[in-house]
Amino acid sequence: MANQHHGLDRAFAALADPTRRAIVARLSRGEAAVSALAEPFAIGLPTLLKHIRVLERSGLVATAKSGRVRRCALVPDALREAEAWLGAHITAWESRLDRLEAHLADKERKAGHDPARDTRCDL
Amino acid sequence: MANQHHGLDRAFAALADPTRRAIVARLSRGEAAVSALAEPFAIGLPTLLKHIRVLERSGLVATAKSGRVRRCALVPDALREAEAWLGAHITAWESRLDRLEAHLADKERKAGHDPARDTRCDL
DNA sequence: AGGTTACTTCGCCACATGGCAAACCAACAT
DNA sequence: ATGTTGGTTTGCCATGTGGCGAAGTAACCT
Numbered sequence: 456m457a458n459q460h461h462g463l464d465r466a467f468a469a470l471a472d473p474t475r476r477a478i479v480a481r482l483s484r485g486e487a488a489v490s491a492l493a494e495p496f497a498i499g500l501p502t503l504l505k506h507i508r509v510l511e512r513s514g515l516v517a518t519a520k521s522g523r524v525r526r527c528a529l530v531p532d533a534l535r536e537a538e539a540w541l542g543a544h545i546t547a548w549e550s551r552l553d554r555l556e557a558h559l560a561d562k563e564r565k566a567g568h569d570p571a572r573d574t575r576c577d578l
Numbered sequence: 579m580a581n582q583h584h585g586l587d588r589a590f591a592a593l594a595d596p597t598r599r600a601i602v603a604r605l606s607r608g609e610a611a612v613s614a615l616a617e618p619f620a621i622g623l624p625t626l627l628k629h630i631r632v633l634e635r636s637g638l639v640a641t642a643k644s645g646r647v648r649r650c651a652l653v654p655d656a657l658r659e660a661e662a663w664l665g666a667h668i669t670a671w672e673s674r675l676d677r678l679e680a681h682l683a684d685k686e687r688k689a690g691h692d693p694a695r696d697t698r699c700d701l
Numbered sequence: 702a703g704g705t706t707a708c709t710t711c712g713c714c715a716c717a718t719g720g721c722a723a724a725c726c727a728a729c730a731t
Numbered sequence: 732a733t734g735t736t737g738g739t740t741t742g743c744c745a746t747g748t749g750g751c752g753a754a755g756t757a758a759c760c761t
């Protein structure tokens with residue numbers, strides 16, 4: 456199965472869970488201890504801890520223990536990497552569309568004009 | 579288990595697989611048939627088809643069959659949604675950092691100055 | 702010391718996912 | 732009509748995930 460995990464693999468996988476996204480959202484507004492994170496969600500501590508481990512492995516959050524509490528903080532680099540990937544491919548798609556449009560406009564300049572064609576998409 | 583799938587759930591889950599990301603990357607540069615997509619990856623057709631189904635369910639790609647070939651195309655809206663989520667939380671984190679910095683600067687204005695404190699992070 | 706708090710680990714279960722091979726179906730092509 | 736091509740379905744298997752409760756450990760409080 457999908458071994459040889461790329462960083463993005465783990466990052467996106469971590470973000471695929473609503474609980475984990477909520478944790479990230481919470482941490483984006485400040486650090487928090489494990490039990491503080493547990494409160495809003497109706498799930499047990501062991502489960503939450505598992506989520507935190509997943510987030511840690513993905514590089515999205517970092518944790519450190521001081522005394523008996525473990526504080527969790529967001530590490531935005533992984534988030535940025537994921538965002539960058541998405542951005543790159545969105546713009547790739549858009550620029551392709553632009554080229555296509557230009558090409559169609561060019562063709563239409565030489566042939567008859569049918570306004571409806573401009574927005575029609577064959578899929 | 580994670581039932582009641584939010585759109586982002588499926589989108590991020592779909593992007594968590596390298597094969598699927600490669601497919602998205604490929605499609606961001608133009609539509610393609612199933613078999614054309616299969617080529618670069620050393621995996622069987624059934625497996626690839628499963629990937630495509632996952633991508634379809636996630637709203638990242640749309641497919642349509644004409645004759646015996648199925649053409650796949652990217653649907654950038656889901657990508658944009660995911661990007662927006664990431665962007666929102668990255669900026670949230672950054673603005674928190676800014677507030678914190680401002681606060682520290684303020685404190686330091688009133689007390690003695692220790693330059694090393696500015697970049698120190700307690701985690 | 703003894704209790705409380707805050708995690709942590711340890712099974713355990715149900716289910717989704719990624720992979721394959723093999724058989725199958727529907728269009729073209731000849 | 733028959734073969735070939737392109738996709739599709741159908742098992743099957745191994746692994747990972749999300750959830751739980753129960754028991755364990757390591758601070759901290761009194």
